[in-house]
Amino acid sequence: MDRRLTPATDRVALDSLRGVVQRPDYTPGQPARLAVPLADLRAAPDGARDRQLLFGADLTVIERRGDWAFVQAALDGYCGWLRAGTLTEEMPRITHRLSAPASHVYGQPDFKRDERQLLSLGARLSVQGTDGRFAHLATGGYVPLQHISDSPATDPVAVAETLLGTPYLWGGNSRSGIDCSGLVQAALTACDIACPGDTDLQRRAFPQVDQIQRGDLLFWPGHVAMAASADLMIHATAWQMAVIWEPIADAIARIDAAGEGPLLGIHRPDQRLKTRSG
Missing domain, CATH: 2.30.30.40 (SH3 Domains)
Structure with missing residues (x-):
């Protein structure tokens, strides 16, 4: 099972995993919400950052261990550890x-x-x-x-464009720093389109297509970009350490020349898939 999407530690698992994973204890989980502007979601307590969570994110707390809490995000099911002090049990209605x-x-x-x-x-x-x-x-x-x-945006590309110039940050999900999959998730989520957090998960989530149109996702090994047209894309790239526009043909040639290709395919987000976190 994918660690990132499995609501279980080595000690405790969600009740829904009884009979699926073996753990010493199970829990129904405790609802909580992120009370700080931004928090790193980590693979282990004080470990490497996997992704980030934003203010108001709804979470299920599965285990508390000292100053840390293991949680699952309602938005995309992503699991990880964060500082317990960043959480609140006060959850007024999101408007x-x-x-x-x-x-x-x-x-x-x-x-x-x-x-x-x-x-x-x-x-x-x-x-x-x-x-x-x-x-x-x-x-x-x-x-x-x-x-x-109080309503969703309608054009993911236009949303992504508002983040042009944002510095690149591995695992980042905010205006302070964002990576390629974080940019895609931010743009789609703003339009109420469900989207996983990491590139490999995004590639598996959406169907492959043959012709590029606005809003399609272009995937390379470990990288994703969003097409603005058949010829132009926007992406968060460590190449320029920022969110940039780049001609698609130039990107394909550049990434291939660097030995980081090939282009793996074009995938189209399904606008019928609504987010799990309203």
């Missing part, structure tokens, strides 16, 4: 998402006052009211109304 590449949470509804937090595209918000040009969050603080939405 909005951050639709801007990034925004600040202010202590007062005034952009001249000090900011408290920096949120990234896709953060999930509970808005309890408005005050002038700001949304008042149930979790505390104020976010500019221009930066939030």
